[in-house]
Amino acid sequence: MCGIYGMIAGPDVEPTGTILQRMAAQLVHRGPDGDGIARRGRAALGCRRLAIIDVVGGAQPISDESGDVIAVCNGEIYNHRELRAGLESRGHRFRTRSDAEVIPHLYEERGPDFVDALEGMFGVAVWDARAERLVLARDRMGEKPLYYAPLARGLVFASEPKAILATGLVAPVADGAALGAFLGTGYIAGARTGFAEIARLEAGTRLILDRRGSRVESFWDVARFLAEPALRLDLETAARALRAELERAVDAALVSDVPVGVFLSGGLDSSAVAALARRRLGPDLDTFTVAFDVPGFDERRYAALVSRALGTRHHVLTVTPELFLDGLRALAPLIDEPISDQSLVPTFLLARHARTRVKVILVGEGSDELFAGYPTYVGGLLAARYGRLPDTIRRTLARLAPHLGASAGNITLRYMARRFLEMAEEPAVVRHRAWTGCMTAADVEELAVPGGPLVVDGASEVFAARSELDSLLGLDLTGYLRDELLTNLDRATMAASLEGRAPFMNHRLVELACRLPADVKLRHVVGKLVLRRAVADLVPTTVRRRVKRGLSVPLAAWLAGPLRSFARETLARLDPNVVRPAVVRELFEAHVERRRDNRRELWALIVLQLWADACGVVWAEPEGEVEAMSVGRATR
Numbered sequence: 080m081c082g083i084y085g086m087i088a089g090p091d092v093e094p095t096g097t098i099l100q101r102m103a104a105q106l107v108h109r110g111p112d113g114d115g116i117a118r119r120g121r122a123a124l125g126c127r128r129l130a131i132i133d134v135v136g137g138a139q140p141i142s143d144e145s146g147d148v149i150a151v152c153n154g155e156i157y158n159h160r161e162l163r164a165g166l167e168s169r170g171h172r173f174r175t176r177s178d179a180e181v182i183p184h185l186y187e188e189r190g191p192d193f194v195d196a197l198e199g200m201f202g203v204a205v206w207d208a209r210a211e212r213l214v215l216a217r218d219r220m221g222e223k224p225l226y227y228a229p230l231a232r233g234l235v236f237a238s239e240p241k242a243i244l245a246t247g248l249v250a251p252v253a254d255g256a257a258l259g260a261f262l263g264t265g266y267i268a269g270a271r272t273g274f275a276e277i278a279r280l281e282a283g284t285r286l287i288l289d290r291r292g293s294r295v296e297s298f299w300d301v302a303r304f305l306a307e308p309a310l311r312l313d314l315e316t317a318a319r320a321l322r323a324e325l326e327r328a329v330d331a332a333l334v335s336d337v338p339v340g341v342f343l344s345g346g347l348d349s350s351a352v353a354a355l356a357r358r359r360l361g362p363d364l365d366t367f368t369v370a371f372d373v374p375g376f377d378e379r380r381y382a383a384l385v386s387r388a389l390g391t392r393h394h395v396l397t398v399t400p401e402l403f404l405d406g407l408r409a410l411a412p413l414i415d416e417p418i419s420d421q422s423l424v425p426t427f428l429l430a431r432h433a434r435t436r437v438k439v440i441l442v443g444e445g446s447d448e449l450f451a452g453y454p455t456y457v458g459g460l461l462a463a464r465y466g467r468l469p470d471t472i473r474r475t476l477a478r479l480a481p482h483l484g485a486s487a488g489n490i491t492l493r494y495m496a497r498r499f500l501e502m503a504e505e506p507a508v509v510r511h512r513a514w515t516g517c518m519t520a521a522d523v524e525e526l527a528v529p530g531g532p533l534v535v536d537g538a539s540e541v542f543a544a545r546s547e548l549d550s551l552l553g554l555d556l557t558g559y560l561r562d563e564l565l566t567n568l569d570r571a572t573m574a575a576s577l578e579g580r581a582p583f584m585n586h587r588l589v590e591l592a593c594r595l596p597a598d599v600k601l602r603h604v605v606g607k608l609v610l611r612r613a614v615a616d617l618v619p620t621t622v623r624r625r626v627k628r629g630l631s632v633p634l635a636a637w638l639a640g641p642l643r644s645f646a647r648e649t650l651a652r653l654d655p656n657v658v659r660p661a662v663v664r665e666l667f668e669a670h671v672e673r674r675r676d677n678r679r680e681l682w683a684l685i686v687l688q689l690w691a692d693a694c695g696v697v698w699a700e701p702e703g704e705v706e707a708m709s710v711g712r713a714t715r
Contacts, residue, residue: 091231101246103127252696340436372397465499634682
């Protein structure tokens with residue numbers, strides 16, 4: 080696990096020591112254990128290291144025997160021992176026990192296709208000095224990040240955008256279309272970032288830069304497995320196959336020379352991961368839970384139940400509004416990609432707490448998108464039935480939605496009913512995006528200054544799959560999961576110099592899950608059916624039957640209460656050339672007065688401003704004059 084960075088020089092710029100030092104300084108949190116730079120020809124590759132495997136000898140960059148092929152890797156190659164054995168049998172010589180050292184040797188044999196052999200999570204850069212070729216590659220599901228910015232006949236890359244901005248060669252100009260999409264979904268999807276001049280290498284792709292120019296190629300795509308015919312498996316057979324892959328995935332994710340723990344929420348996913356890890360690591364396994372002293376949000380009793388059943392050393396961190404704000408202020412300087420997932424802060428706080436005992440943490444991310452665990456998938460089934468009701472009944476129910484008001488609790492029945500009625504008659508994709516996102520296209524259009532830098536695109540995504548459920552799962556696997564949840568996990572854990580690993584993202588497990596029939600995942604109103612059956616002997620019955628909760632923050636109440644001043648001050652800094660002050664004021668006042676729960680909309684705007692503050696974002700010039708921003712003091 081590391082922060083990688085580097086540059087391929089063009090005719091007008093070269094990778095000076097000063098530029099490389101500035102890049103490295105932005106990534107210290109990702110790699111506090113050392114810094115290394117290798118130069119060869121017109122290339123310089125660097126790595127800030129978090130030592131996990133071969134702690135003493137595994138420094139990067141690392142090369143083949145000749146020194147002509149140089150590699151840096153952020154992440155872990157879980158199958159490095161098997162790959163090493165094969166390479167050694169074919170005459171390759173190794174100098175370390177590092178997992179990253181297999182990469183330059185695989186490149187010697189396979190060229191850019193080396194990535195096909197890797198199992199794990201990774202952002203990789205390889206420089207071939209003889210061919211003057213750079214290869215950047217990112218793991219199949221997008222667990223580890225990699226960003227780049229083209230230069231004149233060259234390129235600069237890094238694990239985080241701020242390291243690219245630190246070069247002084249790339250301006251922090253906002254991408255208005257990407258940020259308009261962010262306000263809708265809560266994340267920036269695909270190859271775009273918040274910056275017009277910086278791109279994200281997408282999951283399962285590689286970039287090749289050589290004498291012929293540059294190109295980006297896909298080497299793996301989850302869509303294939305959701306489009307081809309489903310496996311003909313009944314529930315029991317599917318559960319046995321899933322159990323075998325899950326055991327293998329957890330075993331692979333436990334590869335480490337340093338202590339490993341588990342984030343344990345008390346839900347099905349993390350409990351299954353903890354149970355399998357406990358079988359391997361024994362009673363020394365540490366588990367960690369976030370708690371809130373707020374009814375409806377606190378899951379500590381479920382986590383404690385699982386911990387007692389498994390016999391782990393359990394640790395609980397209670398997050399108060401004051402601690403939440405302290406964590407947000409600690410994170411704010413590192414925010415260089417806007418993500419509106421409110422769990423970023425408590426995940427960081429828990430990671431910082433866990434880092435005092437372990438250096439690697441396993442998590443349960445990805446299960447809901449693979450096995451239909453979210454209430455939104457059930458909502459899709461109910462929407463089809465709702466559509467068959469008489470028009471008069473549907474119109475009457477729809478008129479009730481605005482009167483359901485704001486919810487003081489978590490995802491309450493009232494909150495879900497309002498969101499359901501607001502979108503139930505929309506097409507499946509539009510409906511699903513509205514339920515999982517922050518704002519509708521109409522909301523963003525109302526918020527954005529006419530002629531300003533924000534670009535509103537109301538087009539719906541399409542994901543071709545064999546069924547409507549598989550299509551929605553595909554949208555979440557390639558959007559919400561990859562670009563919000565996994566980015567959130569990476570940023571929160573790495574801000575605390577902790578390596579987060581998600582066994583459910585093992586690509587072999589993903590391939591199996593995507594080929595399972597829809598009816599073993601969601602049946603009637605029960606999601607994750609096949610997973611519940613697969614881990615029935617691992618987790619307590621109470622946990623196995625629990626309704627999906629997720630890590631939720633009492634944000635609605637906190638924004639209207641103890642975080643009100645912080646929210647008001649942050650929203651007041653929003654550029655009035657970008658968003659309409661009157662619309663922001665109404666969102667804030669309606670929330671504080673409990674007329675409507677606007678937690679998602681407000682949090683997205685707060686994150687947008689924190690990102691702009693951290694990166695010195697430059698917005699495009701607006702058309703015409705606009706009023707000054709002022710978020711007034713609202714009362715209950």
